[in-house]
Amino acid sequence: MYALKKGNQKRTVDDFKNPDGLPKLFGGRDAFSMAVYRDEDRQLNYNKLVQIFYTAATTADPQGMHLLFNDIAREGRLLRLFTQNVDGLELRCTHLYTQTPLRASKPWPNVVQLHGSLHWMECISCHYLCQIDISLFSGTHPPACPLCQVRITEAVERGSRSTTPGILRPRILLYDDTQEWDTESIAAVVKHDLKSKPDVLLVAGTALKVPGAVEIVRKCMEAVRKSGGRTIWISKERPNAKVKDGWDHEIRGSCEKFALAMAG
Ligand SMILES: [Zn+2]
Numbered sequence: 378m379y380a381l382k383k384g385n386q387k388r389t390v391d392d393f394k395n396p397d398g399l400p401k402l403f404g405g406r407d408a409f410s411m412a413v414y415r416d417e418d419r420q421l422n423y424n425k426l427v428q429i430f431y432t433a434a435t436t437a438d439p440q441g442m443h444l445l446f447n448d449i450a451r452e453g454r455l456l457r458l459f460t461q462n463v464d465g466l467e468l469r470c471t472h473l474y475t476q477t478p479l480r481a482s483k484p485w486p487n488v489v490q491l492h493g494s495l496h497w498m499e500c501i502s503c504h505y506l507c508q509i510d511i512s513l514f515s516g517t518h519p520p521a522c523p524l525c526q527v528r529i530t531e532a533v534e535r536g537s538r539s540t541t542p543g544i545l546r547p548r549i550l551l552y553d554d555t556q557e558w559d560t561e562s563i564a565a566v567v568k569h570d571l572k573s574k575p576d577v578l579l580v581a582g583t584a585l586k587v588p589g590a591v592e593i594v595r596k597c598m599e600a601v602r603k604s605g606g607r608t609i610w611i612s613k614e615r616p617n618a619k620v621k622d623g624w625d626h627e628i629r630g631s632c633e634k635f636a637l638a639m640a641g
Contacts, residue, residue: 410552414544417517424514427547431495431511434464441636442581443467450487457570458488461583461590463495463549477548478506479562489566491590493549493558500525501556502543509547519544567593576606582632585617595620611635 407413413423439447447470449455460467467473467488475488477497498509500522513520525542533539548558578594578601585591598608598620610616611628628635 421517427514434495439466439469441633443470445636445639447472455487456575459491461491463492465494465496479559481562485566495547497548498545499548500543500545571596571600574604575601576604579609581611584614591617591619598623
């Protein structure tokens with residue numbers, strides 16, 4: 378995850394797409410690819426994984442990095458926190474907030490979720506959106522969209538042929554995803570922020586393995602350097618090869634320990 382800020386800060390959380398994390402136990406990269414919709418076994422597997430992540434997201438408390446970012450936001454120094462996490466833990470902090478779906482133009486929230494949120498579900502057909510009912514994601518098939526079903530029923534009553542309703546998906550981005558949730562809005566936020574002369578780029582708790590995230594960081598790095606600011610990398614892993622150079626501070630280690638040190 379990474380953030381642009383006017384001052385300094387950062388944050389951390391497990392990467393939803395970390396190939397060495399929980400997904401590995403459920404089949405590796407395929408566990409978070411569109412392959413999960415190809416057959417019943419994979420769908421059942423995916424639903425179990427979503428349930429585990431959702432339980433973790435709703436029972437865990439914000440950690441040190443969340444609190445550190447919250448402090449920076451409270452001080453009015455946070456331009457934006459871009460997160461790859463879908464658990465929404467940072468949103469339990471008093472000064473961090475987001476919006477679902479992300480609007481296309483200003484004003485934007487100070488947290489942008491690049492890979493969506495586990496707390497929402499959306500129909501891939503009519504884009505009906507609501508807070509997730511996790512109990513629906515438990516079987517071998519994705520749940521059918523209730524709004525689609527109402528429209529189909531009405532159409533049948535008018536004499537039309539019955540059709541298949543859209544499916545509801547947890548509103549999280551998968552590898553090779555075909556959905557474009559918030560993509561244009563995120564691009565608009567990034568474009569705006571790059572023009573805002575950010576003076577600190579802090580990337581924390583990620584290996585930056587997702588191409589879109591790498592590109593955002595690369596552009597942000599250029600903008601911060603242009604404004605004479607500082608770039609900081611904090612992670613147990615080395616930066617992605619495409620952004621491996623140009624860090625003013627490269628700290629290899631735990632983000633949480635860093636957050637604790639900052640708090641102390
Ligand atoms: Zn629908």
